[in-house]
Amino acid sequence: MIxxxxxxxxLSAPIxxxxxxxxxxxxxxxxxxxxxxxxxKLVQNTETEDNEVVLRFGNKKIxxxxxxCVIKDQRRYKGNLVVxxxxxxxxxxxxxxxxxxxxxxxxxxxxxxxFKSHGDCAALSxxxxxxxxxxxxxTDRKVADPKPLTLEAFIREVERPK
Amino acid sequence: MILAxxxxxxxxxGPPELPAWMRSSAPDAVEFRPVRYQDAxxxxxxxxxxxxxxxxxxxxxxxxMERGQWSTMEDRTYRTIRAxxxxxxxxxxxxxxxxxxxxxxxxxxERVFEWAHALHFRTIDILxxxxxxxxxxxxxxxxAWREYQAQPFALTGLPMSMAYLDGFPxxxxxxxxxxxxxxxxxxxxxxxxxxxxMLFETPPATHRPQYEVLGAQYRDAELDxxxxxxxxxxxxxSPRFALAYPQIANAFxxxxxxxxxxxxxxxxxxxxxxxxxxEIQHAIIRVLASSHAGETPGxxxxxxxxxxxxxxxxxxxGFMKGSEDDVMFMSGMGWMDMSVCAHCSVPFEPDPAxxxxxxxxxxxxxxxxxxxxxxxxxxxxxxxxxxxxxEQPGQTLVLISDDEGNWKSNLPGVRFxxxxxxxxxxxxxxxxxxxAAAAEAWRQSAxxxxxxxxxxxxxxxxxxxxxxxxxxxRPNPYRDSGDAR
Numbered sequence: 001m002i003x004x005x006x007x008x009x010x011l012s013a014p015i016x017x018x019x020x021x022x023x024x025x026x027x028x029x030x031x032x033x034x035x036x037x038x039x040x041k042l043v044q045n046t047e048t049e050d051n052e053v054v055l056r057f058g059n060k061k062i063x064x065x066x067x068x069c070v071i072k073d074q075r076r077y078k079g080n081l082v083v084x085x086x087x088x089x090x091x092x093x094x095x096x097x098x099x100x101x102x103x104x105x106x107x108x109x110x111x112x113x114x115f116k117s118h119g120d121c122a123a124l125s126x127x128x129x130x131x132x133x134x135x136x137x138x139t140d141r142k143v144a145d146p147k148p149l150t151l152e153a154f155i156r157e158v159e160r161p162k
Numbered sequence: 163m164i165l166a167x168x169x170x171x172x173x174x175x176g177p178p179e180l181p182a183w184m185r186s187s188a189p190d191a192v193e194f195r196p197v198r199y200q201d202a203x204x205x206x207x208x209x210x211x212x213x214x215x216x217x218x219x220x221x222x223x224x225x226x227m228e229r230g231q232w233s234t235m236e237d238r239t240y241r242t243i244r245a246x247x248x249x250x251x252x253x254x255x256x257x258x259x260x261x262x263x264x265x266x267x268x269x270x271x272e273r274v275f276e277w278a279h280a281l282h283f284r285t286i287d288i289l290x291x292x293x294x295x296x297x298x299x300x301x302x303x304x305x306a307w308r309e310y311q312a313q314p315f316a317l318t319g320l321p322m323s324m325a326y327l328d329g330f331p332x333x334x335x336x337x338x339x340x341x342x343x344x345x346x347x348x349x350x351x352x353x354x355x356x357x358x359x360m361l362f363e364t365p366p367a368t369h370r371p372q373y374e375v376l377g378a379q380y381r382d383a384e385l386d387x388x389x390x391x392x393x394x395x396x397x398x399x400s401p402r403f404a405l406a407y408p409q410i411a412n413a414f415x416x417x418x419x420x421x422x423x424x425x426x427x428x429x430x431x432x433x434x435x436x437x438x439x440x441e442i443q444h445a446i447i448r449v450l451a452s453s454h455a456g457e458t459p460g461x462x463x464x465x466x467x468x469x470x471x472x473x474x475x476x477x478x479x480g481f482m483k484g485s486e487d488d489v490m491f492m493s494g495m496g497w498m499d500m501s502v503c504a505h506c507s508v509p510f511e512p513d514p515a516x517x518x519x520x521x522x523x524x525x526x527x528x529x530x531x532x533x534x535x536x537x538x539x540x541x542x543x544x545x546x547x548x549x550x551x552x553e554q555p556g557q558t559l560v561l562i563s564d565d566e567g568n569w570k571s572n573l574p575g576v577r578f579x580x581x582x583x584x585x586x587x588x589x590x591x592x593x594x595x596x597x598a599a600a601a602e603a604w605r606q607s608a609x610x611x612x613x614x615x616x617x618x619x620x621x622x623x624x625x626x627x628x629x630x631x632x633x634x635x636r637p638n639p640y641r642d643s644g645d646a647r
Contacts, residue, residue: 033541034494034496036543039389057565057566057567058564058565058566058567058568059540059563059566059567059568059621059622059624060540060541060542060543060565060566060567061540061541061624061626062541062542062543063541073543076543076544077543077565078565079566
């Protein structure tokens with residue numbers, strides 16, 4: 001009590017802390033971290049949709065939020081890379097490789113890259129096994145004027161100076 | 163306590179009575195008594211120079227503040243400091259010589275800073291010194307703490323409520339208005355906190371290679387980092403040291419918070435110098451050991467100045483904004499439960515076999531076992547350092563990885579077993595041994611038919627995300643937007 005009184009006399013008034021009761025309770029979400037590039041939360045796989053973009057670099061397995069973030073951050077890594085990009089098929093990622101600086105992937109792969117802010121990057125920067133699959137996804141998500149990009153065109157677009 | 167009662171009596175009709183040393187202009191140079199391991203910090207030359215440079219950085223910024231050079235703080239002053247940091251001095255620098263006006267005006271806070279900085283250097287020397295046995299090191303640390311506390315301008319070793327100390331109307335002014343120079347201050351404090359686990363119970367021969375990783379993080383990332391929500395805390399950056407020496411960890415957090423408070427008060431627009439100086443005196447008194455004499459860690463006689471609660475698992479850290487028992491918000495990592503493994507979310511074992519820590523990307527986390535350490539490091543871009551228990555209590559394994567996660571060990575014969583199983587018992591089936599013979603002896607005694615792995619084979623394993631991992635999903639308490647990072 002005496003100490004409280006002393007504190008009251010000695011000190012300027014502090015701003016009230018957030019009442020703990022107002023904070024939401026913890027919820028169990030698997031290994032949720034931040035994207036190394038955009039710093040937003042990673043989006044986890046669900047039973048109906050894969051979302052985890054995994055970059056393999058030597059013994060490292062690093063998760064990104066979307067393909068755009070991987071390509072934007074690729075200069076951080078000096079060697080060869082393998083990227084497991086979620087596709088429209090659950091459990092069947094598309095494998096993209098950077099070998100000696102050159103990116104390769106399945107010929108038919110098309111990439112959607114039409115997000116306006118990183119809050120939407122996980123949904124709107126994605127790879128698909130075919131152009132038809134991309135267009136179906138775009139229709140479901142009501143993406144206006146979808147532009148299916150080849151891997152080469154996608155990388156060129158991401159790396160183009162703004 | 164006596165000081166506090168005097169202050170209470172004296173302040174009924176006016177400002178608090180200051181302790182005698184704050185009113186004195188007598189010469190006040192105080193130094194730790196000489197010891198044979200003086201300047202052992204120089205065994206890691208790059209670290210020593212970076213530490214010396216932090217003093218210069220502090221002094222240049224404070225002198226600019228005292229001279230009212232606010233319009234050039236984020237460019238000319240910032241550039242001047244960065245130039246010093248990129249060519250750091252070879253010897254310790256007298257801060258007063260670089261900040262004569264600030265030191266004259268704020269002589270009390272300068273004394274507090276100098277003496278606490280001396281404790282930094284003394285404790286680092288003790289941990290870095292080669293040839294000290296664990297018990298000699300412990301005795302030297304205890305003696306250093308007693309010597310530090312013997313001065314009236316010593317900071318308290320009690321945990322203080324950081325939510326309270328950073329909750330004044332002027333709190334945060336400096337970081338909001340001068341984010342680049344504030345980032346420098348927080349980077350110095352990152353360096354002054356992160357180094358302790360680098361040195362603590364690790365072989366001196368590992369200190370230089372460990373500092374290659376830490377020093378690169380300091381220079382290439384921390385000095386430019388303007389997205390921290392709060393200053394680096396000792397228990398965040400050196401969790402093992404903070405567990406072993408909670409009083410020292412708390413004193414350094416209180417020191418760094420006093421730095422923030424002085425910065426915030428200087429950066430408060432419209433505050434008259436006399437009022438600012440009075441507030442700085444109050445800020446000093448709040449964190450002095452003498453203001454909390456007789457009080458007990460873990461207890462709170464009120465929920466502001468005398469709130470000495472700490473996370474139950476972490477006595478070396480006061481409560482943070484939004485803290486609830488062991489759950490706290492860690493800048494860059496989000497909400498963490500300090501009582502569980504950062505990788506698998508399983509509670510730590512009380513066993514003295516302490517598991518491991520992982521340092522990567524500017525953070526250091528405690529984990530339950532060497533496998534959790536490896537897999538957590540492998541998820542993180544960049545180089546990493548693992549410090550881990552072995553079968554020999556005094557022999558710490560230090561692993562340092564390159565960017566690709568290829569590990570090098572301080573123990574050439576290191577071996578691992580990783581038989582696989584459920585994470586709640588991972589400490590029992592994921593182990594590191596100093597030699598193949600020690601691993602074989604364990605396999606025989608445990609009756610486990612598991613392969614013994616060398617470093618290369620072990621380093622290529624990756625068990626991915628533990629099913630036991632639980633993320634605490636709450637909004638960032640430092641941001642109004644509710645951003646969860």
